[in-house]
Amino acid sequence: MSRLYIFCLCALFTTISWAQAPLVVSIHPIYLIAKKITQGVEEPELLLKNQSGHDVQLTPQNRKSIQNASLIIWMGKAHEAPLEKVLSNNVNAVSILDSGIIQTLPLRTTRGVAIKDSVDTHVWLDPNNAVRIGFFIAALRSQQHPEHKNTYWNNAKAFAKEMLVISQSYNGAGVARPYWSFHDAYQYLERPLNLKFSGALTDDPHVAPTIAQIKYLNDTRAYKKMCLLAEASASASQYQKLAPISFQSVDESMTADQDFVAGWKKLALETQRCVLNARK
Known part of the structure; x- marks a missing residue:
């Protein structure tokens, strides 16, 4: 048997091994980070396509992906409660929120009061957390595939x-600029963008704001024209009451x-434009 034939056979088995034991990532922003870290080695698989993690519908293909994965990275119960049943006892599943590698902030009420023993799970919006997640993925995958350790770590450093x-290019000096949100999902952007949360319309994007909360925001508005950050699905009839x-x-x-960095930069530009268009 020729050396070339043996080499090709080994390469084939390696390819099959990767295909049978992929890296699976639960939600899109963490998937984008994983793509950065595994570039040149493998392509991670996104488990919840077009799903936030809060409301999950697992397909037979999703379940097959979970079963075949050598590593599953998910946020954790606080962000993806529906996945707990299938992942909590899976030895190949690792929760970012349970890892201890990130800095978390508590949830807040619609009026900005921190809620004890809670966690805001949108941790990837903090650039430092995004970097930590990148190195975490590099460390986990390097343990499983030490032959690619240098690539994983070099990708994480890059x-x-x-x-x-x-992110540092957006660090603004001076007084933090106030903003409103339809629901409080952007506080991890506040430090790098020098923002100050002034309230939200609702604590659940699926629940309409109360008349009392709209009155509170109008009575306490920091600027005559306030910046309002909201999902595309937010009801115009509700937030226009704050004009x-x-x-x-x-x-x-x-x-x-x-691309995660491009996506974060777009968020930063959109948010910055909003707060700069507000005025006293």
Whole structure:
């Protein structure tokens, strides 16, 4: 048997091994980070396509992906409660929120009061957390495939540099600019963008704001024209009661983006434009 034949046979088995034991990532923003880290080695698989993690419908293909994965990275019960049943006892599943590698913030009421023993799960919006997640994925995958350790770690270092350079370019000096949100999903952007949360219309994007909350926001508005960050699905009839506003539709889950850094930069630009269009 020729050496060339043996080499080709080994390459074939390696390819089959990767195909049978992929890296599976639950939600889109973490998938985008994983793509950065595994570039040149493998292509991670996104489990919840066009799903936020809060409301999950697992297909037979989803279940097959979970069964075949050598590593499953998910946020954890606080963000993806429907996945707990299938992942909590899976030895190949790792929760980012349970890992201890990120800094978390508590949930807040619609009036900005921190809620004890809670966690805001939109942790990827903090550039430092995004970098930590990148190195975490590199470490986990390097343990499973040490032959690719250098590639994983070099990719993680490159991602960290790219992410931090972009985020630091938005660090503004002076007084933090106030903003409203339809629901409180953007507080991890506040430090890097120098923002100050002034309230939300509702604590659940699926629940309409109360008359009392709309009155509270109008009575306490910091600027005559306030910036309002909201999902595209937010009801115009509800937030227009707060006019004049600078409205900005944003997607904290980056579902339309194919690159994490580019997606974060777009979010930053949209948010910055919104707060700059507000005025006293």
